[in-house]
Amino acid sequence: MMRFAAIFRGLSALAVWVTIGGAIPVRADDNTGRLLTAAQQVAPRLAGALSDQTLWRSYKKRFVTEQGRIVDTGNGRVSHSEGQGYGLLLAVAANDREAFERIWGWTRANLMVRGDQLMAWRWEPDARPAVADMNNASDGDLLIAWALAEAAITWSDAGYRVASRRIAVELGRKLILMRTSFGPLLLPAVSGFAVEDRSDGPIVNLSYWVFPALDRLASVAPEIDWDAITGAGMKILAASRSSKSKLPAEWLSARDAELRPAQGLAATFSYNAIRIPLYLAWAGIGTESDYAPFIALWNARSAHGLPIVDAGDGRTVASFSESGYSAIADLTACAAKGTRLPAGFRNVRISENYYPVTLHMLAQVAVHTRFPSCLRG
Structure with missing residues (x-):
């Protein structure tokens, strides 16, 4: 029996393009402040959400090569599928098709080398071969598929939709683990995290649940139950609140009904996990109790x-030194409580490294698409 399976639903030929279901309460920015259900949501379009063209030009100059490679300046100038996905999303948000084509072209030529529709996760400029590890990263695949789906809508290009669907279906076939106590789990990669790979497997990373991508991918691969995958992620988030810190560790063993930090990996809330509230807010899902541990952490x-903490006892072990990370805390307070964003939220320090700058800009896009009222006043 295959250890991976897609979650397929029987759908008629009249299946809608976007299906967003479930009963997860969310705070949608409909100018009333009331909590809506996910079934009442429609995934907002991305195009035009990044209106600061000066900022976008500066971002391209600093982080995007002429060939379309997104450069991780804080990590040996490598590139990875996650970064290419973020670059594609920002290009759609800036309504910049030329940049999108460059980034997608480089991604196809250099990362789509596995023999399937998924991406090799890492490309090193000074290594030969530049792709030494043929494993994928499911968050990068989701980000790229999502960006392609958005591009298909923005520029009325069926080719982008076909490419998005191929990635989404391949991910559904190879990376969704069925029959777990949480529901269908998203594995971080094809290799290395399943029951057969580790004694404490399966291993999950909640920051790989790109919730707004799951919303949109229902439009290109409706036979996969993306809502069930979202629901499993929300169950993992709730289960992770059993620790003293009430925060999820970056890498979690889901072998048993009680989550535990994965063996041999740092049990911290750090550079991966900081994206969890970004994705929750951008998708417009979660209750205030889901956001509360993040808000409590960042009140300090x-x-x-922002502190990097031990996910068990909440002890601070390091800090996010660059200011771009604080935009995630600002977005979280906006999404959960309607808190007005500080003036600094609008000002991206482009001199910082790729990751904090990118997260800051993504938080801005999330606010413009979901919570524009937090910008007022």
């Missing part, structure tokens, strides 16, 4: 930046 900001 210091001059050193």
Whole structure:
């Protein structure tokens, strides 16, 4: 029996393009402040959400090569599928088709080398071969598929939709693990995280649940139950609140009904996990209790930046030193409580490294698409 299976639903030929179901309460920005259900949501279009063209030009100059490679300046100038996905999303948000084509072209030529529709996760400029590890990363695949689906809508290009669907269906076939106590789990990669790979497997990383991507991919691969995958992610988030810190560790063993930090991996809330509230807010899902642990953590900001903590006891072990990360905390307060965004939220420090700059810009896009009222006043 195959260990991976897609979650397929019987759909008629009249299946709608976008299906967003479930009963997860969310705070939708409909100017009333009331909580809506996910079934009342429609995934907002991305195009035009990044209106600061000066900022976008600066981003391209600093982080996007002429060939379309997104450069991770804080990590040996490597590139990875996650970064290519973020670049594609920002290009759609800026309504910049030329940049989108360059980034997608480089991604196809250099990362789509596995022999399937998924991407090799890492490309090193000074290594030969540049792709030494043929494993994928499911968050990168989701981001790229999502960006292609958005591009198909924005520029009325069926080719982008076909490419998005191929990635989404391949991901459904190879990376969704059925029959778990949480529901269908999204594995971080094809290799290395399943029951057969580790004694504490399966291993999950909640930051790989790109919730707004799951919303949109229902439009290109409706036979996969993306809502069930979202629901499993929300169950994992709830289960992770059993620790003293009430925060999820980056890598979790889902072998048993009680989650535990994965063996041999740092049990911290750090550079991966900071994206969890970004994706929750961008998708417009979650209750205030889902956001509360993040807000409590970030109420204790210091001059050193947001804290990196031990996910067990909540002890601070390091800090996010660059200011771009704080935009995630600002977005979280906006999404959960309607808190007005500080003036600094609008000002991206382009001199910082790729990751904090990118997260800051993605948080801005999420606000413009979901919570524009937080920008007022």
